[in-house]
Amino acid sequence: MTSDINYRIPVDSEDSQLSDSSDEEYLPCDTGAIESDYSDIESNDSDSSHPDDELSGRRNIWKSSxxxxxxxxxxxxxxxxxxxxVKNPIYYFKFLLGNILPTIVQQSNLYSIQKDISRPLNLLLDELEQFIGILFYMSIINLPRARLYWTANTRIANVANIMSVKRWEFIKSCFHINDNTKACPFGTDGYDALHKIRPMLTITTNILKDITLGENLCVxxxxxxxxxxxxxxxxNPQKPKKWGFKxxxxxxxxxxxxxxxxYMGKILQAEGMPDIGACGNSVLRMVVAVPLNQNYKLYFDNWFSSINLLVILAQRGIQCVSTVRANRLKNCVLPTDQEIKKKGRGSFVEKKTVINGVELSVIKWFDNRxxxxxxxxxxxxxxxxVKRFDRKKKESINVKCPAIVKNYNKNMGGVDLIDSxxxxxxxxxxxxxxxxxxxxxxxxxxxVNSWLLYRRDCNLLQIPRKEQExxxxxxxxxxxxxxxGNKSINSVTGNKRISVQSEYIKKCKKGTAQCLPNSEIRKDQFAHWPKYNDKKVRCKLPGCKGITKVACDKCGVSLCFTPANNCFTIFHKN
Known part of the structure; x- marks a missing residue:
């Protein structure tokens, strides 16, 4: 539950709960859930997109409770x-990615050839995983420019030791997910504005839909x-980050x-669902992942809400709670703000109606607004x-709060939580x-989703919070x-980089030298285990004059393996 998780919420979070704009509609707040207006949707997202005629085609009769x-x-x-x-963290992450990484490898290599056939990328799956791992390290250790992770003064070993800066920038410049040549031109029937990332969207959403849902959901x-x-x-001027993708x-x-x-600029009708306007359609498109007639509880704010939407969802066995705009409650006569304000803070009015067998309750509650x-x-x-602060009395007072308000505030903050x-x-x-x-x-x-799944498994197994990552x-x-993981690290630090093969050739010209294994075997990074011999012999790494008892079990070559001279590692990499 969200109430069990405490986080440091950053100032630049896109969490709509954190916005303190005075232009936003007021929402009663026990847990901090505050909803925002949406002014950046196309014209058909206005209130007129919600038909006032009820599904039954008859006039609704709202009665006081x-x-x-x-x-x-x-x-x-x-x-x-x-x-x-509880599985390893990497399992949860790779499970949610599915098979998108091999697709990125294939399309990035193709894109590099399309750009410049004389300079192919030759990206491997291991390299792509290292590229993503470096992105995660960069998100944890913030530096203003990417190249600073490799420069001498600000070098971060967990980044610089994995991949060279030129290779990382080359992978980034060729990072691609779909073939540009298969994109349909703008204005044609098959045009897709999200063609460049369509495989990633399709694969990840299909995997997410297979996750077992909890009882309380929100859109x-x-x-x-x-x-x-x-x-x-x-x-959206009301957001902390005003420009971005929705x-x-x-x-x-x-x-x-x-x-x-x-969001691509237009919200289409959900497949197999009635068209109830852009706002309602966006919710219907989301709930295709929700099983029917299981009585899941769904929460959303007043931009999405309408009478028709709640009736359709209830008929599919999805129960709903939402805030709603007054002009979407046709024929529902409620006291004006001035009238309910006279009754005092905490006063409310409840009206009920039945539409196509679905009973709806509407509550108007006065707190500050x-x-x-x-x-x-x-x-x-x-x-x-609930506790509220009275400015006139300068003390906390008790205010009557309807059950629907507490229920909404308790379960509406899921999207805002993952945003934070x-x-x-x-x-x-x-x-x-x-x-x-x-x-x-x-x-x-x-x-983040993989971490939340990990936390859910820990809670189901009753693992103490202190023992969870x-x-x-x-x-x-x-x-x-x-x-x-299961990868070779090409860079070597703390030792002089030499070419073993070139130094061996120089040594052979001076006299006899022990034969070295083939370079493909020497650098295959497989089953090269150190073993101890009874006698000390000279280290066979060219340029080293040390005496050692350690030898490579596979290559049969004696090599220093001490903190001062790690010839064993240099021999198998250079």
Whole structure:
């Protein structure tokens, strides 16, 4: 649950809960959930995109609730997966990536040849993993420029020892996910604005949809900071990061992402669903990952909400709670803000109606300002007290709070939670290519999602919180395995770099010299184990005059293997 997780929330988080804009609609806040207006969607996303005519085609009759009996929420029919053990961090991360890495390797090599046939990239899967691992190290250790990780004064060994700066920059310049030659021209039927990253979006979303869902879900937007050139870039002055790409996410209240979609400038009708306008369609497109008739609880804010949307979801066995705008409640007569304000802080009014067999409750509650909420499974009762500060009395007071408000605030913050986690260690490497920014964001999101899955398994196995890895240590562990796991590190530090083969040829010209194994065998990085001999002999590394008892079991060559002279490593790499 989100209430069990405490994080340091950075100032530059894209978390909409953290915005303190006075232009935003007020939301009652027990846990800090504050919703924002969306002013950057196309014109068909306005209130007029939600038809006022109800699904039944008849006029709704809203009646005041005269009973204090709480509504009985339907039981959730799903269940969380059984966890028999906690797996290694790298397992969770690679599971969420699926087979996208081999696709990137293939397309990057193809793109390098399309750019310059005389300079192929020749990228390998191990190198791509090292490239991603370096990106993760860079997100943890922030430096203003990428080259500073390799320069002498600011050198970071975990980055510089893995790959040379020229090789890393060459991979970055050729990093590609899809074939440009297969893209349809703009204006044709098959045109796809997201063609450059389509394989990555398809593979990752298909994997996320297979994750077992929790009971409480939420749909909200996410902003990926970007100021480069792109037609899909959005501007929202109410966000901490005003320029960027917009994503729609389906998350659990613990932050785990189950589905996502990148906004391209137009929201299409969900397949197999009625067209209820852009705002409602965006929710219907997200819930394709939710099983039917399992009584999952879905939460969203007033930009998405409408009567038609709640009725459609309830008929599919998905119960909802949302804030709602007053002009989307047709025929529902509620007290004005002035009238309800006279009744005092904590006063509320509840109205109910039934549409196509779905009972809806609408509550208008006054705290500092009025707020409208609508639900298909919960109402105002039972009433509880919340603490609020009274400016006139200059003390904390108890304010009556409807059950729907507490339920909404408890479960609505899943997208904002993952936003705040992403902002802690975001890949900050800049690029003019928009698809680089999106791909790096997806790598970050899959990493955070894998950590949240790891935490869920730990909680299911009742592992104490102190024994669980933090997001920082989890990301460092994944980066280390990506850079060094089952891979050879080409750079050698602390020793003079020499060419063993050239020095051996020089030694042969001076006289007899012990035969060396073939260079392919000597540098194959496989089964070269040190063993001890009974007698001391001269080290066979050219240029070394040391005496040693250590020899390579595979090569049969005596070599120094001490802290001062690590000839064993130099012999098998240079």
């Amino acid at each position: 005269l009973t204090n009996v709480p509504r009985v929420a339907p039981d959730w029919k799903g269940s969380l997966p059984f966890a028999n053990k 909200d937007e996410q902003v990926v900071p970007f100021k480069g050139q792109s037609k899909m870039k959005q501007y 994503f729609f996410l389906l998350c659990g209240n613990d932050g785990i992402v189950y589905n996502y979609e990148m 009025s707020v409208y909420l609508m639900s298909s499974f919960i109402g105002a009762h039972p009433i509880s007290d 986690l992403l902002a802690l260690y975001r890949i900050h490497i800049r690029s003019r290519k928009w698809y680089h920014r999106v791909a790096f964001h997806i790598f970050d999101m899959m990493l 933090s997001l920082l240590t989890f990301k460092i562990s994944v980066a280390e395995v990506l850079c060094k």
